[in-house]
């Protein structure tokens with residue numbers, strides 16, 4: 001007797017997997033849209049909320065989370081959700097600015113190292129090495145301190161320390177593209193360097209840059225929050241998320257847990273949203289390297 | 293033969309360390325000399341109003357601040373080479389002593405956190421990698437990714453809220469119960485105060501190790517030799533046991549030693565949350581109170597710390613991988 | 622002992638922009654192997670020969686779906702049965718030392734194969750000793766790592782992995798490329814010996830010359846189909862029927878040495894009709910409309 005071996009039996013799990021596979025593209029696109037909307041929403045929220053709910057209401061002090069105040073209220077009766085949104089929006093804007101500057105530095109140095117090679121490459125690699133030889137947070141503290149602290153200090157420190165991995169990726173990409181056959185061919189055909197850069201380099205590097213930039217945001221934001229938290233970053237008068245969390249420390253032993261927990265969850269969600277966005281973009285550009 | 297190789301290796305490593313510290317010295321010096329912070333002002337702090345301009349100039353002269361930059365650099369470098377890191381302004385003690393005593397306090401915490409994160413991370417990574425795509429893998433990945441994007445200080449804060457405030461099974465701060473002199477602290481009290489910060493610190497490392505181990509195991513499971521092992525009828529768990537573990541150990545150990553850098557950074561935040569008097573807390577103090585000598589000392593020390601980690605990783609290669617010989621032949 | 626008919630394998634993959642696509646990597650493979658004979662499977666890379674081995678051993682990747690009829694020793698070879706038979710009744714001789722764990726001593730690895738085939742630890746150790754002695758491998762080889770082996774030694778160790786088992790069917794996947802001619806000859810003679818012991822041997826190779834040296838029959842694969850199964854002597858006698866087989870034979874250095882013009886179609890763009898139609902000198906309209914099935918022909922001569 002012979003039987004026919006037919007693997008794709010239509011068990012429920014198999015069907016579910018097939019459904020997932022068929023919808024992966026839509027799911028990915030949907031995730032990108034959703035993540036972007038969520039983050040944009042947080043960033044612009046202060047303009048919609050205005051100053052309402054941020055004034056002291058002594059009758060509403062230290063309320064645990066409820067329907068009226070999802071994140072509870074603080075010791076001055078301010079609504080924590082609104083404070084957190086204000087703080088997170090500020091932190092995101094600071095982080096985005098610093099990360100974008102960092103991405104520019106990274107792209108510039110990566111392109112320079114890959115294109116010029118020689119001593120330019122050597123110096124840039126050396127700088128990267130020095131940066132990697134110090135713990136990131138120590139480096140951040142040192143730079144933020146040296147430029148005089150404050151908002152400016154955080155932005156400079158974060159911008160100066162987050163470009164290394166992107167520079168490496170871009171450098172590798174340039175080197176790889178440069179040595180590829182079609183670039184050699186273009187050279188032989190007498191195409192100018194600019195033409196090659198526009199037609200061969202840019203299409204390869206732009207996706208990398210975009211994904212790299214977005215994956216850089218969460219790091220920048222977390223480091224901004226950390227610096228503000230230990231008191232070296234944004235001034236205590238600004239309601240940045242790191243400041244809000246540092247303040248909550250003082251009220252911990254009184255049992256007002258929501259002061260620390262709720263803003264942290266919001267920060268975590270924002271960071272995860274960036275990660276999610278970056279991963280989904282990456283899988284759209286390059287399905288093989290992404291985690292399904 | 294082995295001894296000679298070892299000596300060559302040590303010499304190479306020391307030379308590289310010297311070059312690296314030199315680079316860090318130049319970098320730090322340039323950064324601080326362009327800084328808008330006036331060291332004199334920083335030193336005197338609040339009393340600035342009561343000090344005349346003449347006296348300020350005198351202090352500046354005593355510190356050699358009127359000299360050109362390169363001569364100050366050489367001066368400073370000379371002091372460094374003699375092992376003189378200066379005096380901490382905050383602690384009023386030689387910087388080297390402050391670092392030594394603070395690091396001792398941090399070391400145990402770092403060690404516990406390092407071991408915990410390494411072992412748990414490896415275990416989780418192996419399970420997730422072996423069960424790629426399974427819900428257990430998804431769960432571990434979700435956990436690791438969430439941890440990886442959680443702010444360290446917030447995780448520490450959460451642990452503090454749960455274990456110290458709600459359950460009251462851990463102390464809320466510091467390295468010893470209030471009012472107990474450091475020489476009277478018992479071993480258990482010591483451990484009691486150490487454990488929660490150490491756990492908080494280890495949680496950051498777990499995610500990284502677990503995700504890398506998982507990816508590495510997946511690579512190994514897709515390798516030709518695992519294909520062959522499967523063709524021989526080896527079961528998944530035996531493949532992980534005989535082939536996976538062996539081939540994963542090296543990258544995991546490298547990563548674990550490289551994670552010393554992140555661990556150090558994490559300890560700054562964790563010690564801040566737990567008010568644990570370690571080196572990390574001293575770093576924050578130095579920056580907040582403009583204690584330049586201490587800050588510079590800590591920068592050097594952290595570079596040394598990270599470098600030691602990387603060197604240990606290099607040393608572990610030839611023990612685990614017979615293809616790698618010491619000295620890179 | 623083994624018979625395969627109309628085997629198909631389809632992969633599911635993702636493209637840029639996450640578009641899903643299906644790749645038919647094996648369209649219709651047919652093969653049969655008797656005990657004590659060496660059947661060579663020849664074809665260019667991408668013709669599906671290695672996948673055939675993986676399908677028999679049940680080690681196809683997860684995104685592969687299999688169809689067709691497989692029979693081993695008179696019973697259907699389901700994926701479950703493959704799983705229980707591999708390493709015991711069916712053994713693989715892999716391509717290169719890359720298929721050995723780089724961080725494990727080779728003696729231990731071969732011993733592990735013997736243990737997996739059902740021998741006790743002590744027995745496995747003695748069978749490793751016996752097998753190494755049979756292939757003139759010094760005892761010290763047991764303690765070497767794969768990267769410390771010479772090409773010839775590596776070959777003999779890989780053959781040893783099949784010999785320590787009592788597998789009735791041995792599949793040798795590309796055992797000869799890039800080797801010194803002496804080593805090639807030695808390796809081939811080892812395979813012939815295995816057949817003499819009564820095992821069935823499938824020799825997967827793209828080297829027709831090597832195949833013709835030891836094989837009883839040769840199956841020619843093209844773009845995931847079996848185009849012809851011929852006795853080895855048919856080649857020199859000129860009894861070849863399929864234009865591709867004939868072209869392959871002509872492309873050998875000692876014959877006309879003309880390469881087969883054109884390229885194998887990629888699994889992404891398989892032609893509608895006969896898969897060889899775009900390279901065939903005798904192509905006609907029927908060929909483009911319909912794929913001809915494999916037919917049993919009476920033996921000539």
Ligand code: SF4
Nearest residue numbers: 895898901903904908
């Ligand atoms: S194209 Fe026609 S003649 Fe040529 S091999 Fe195919 S079926 Fe035979």
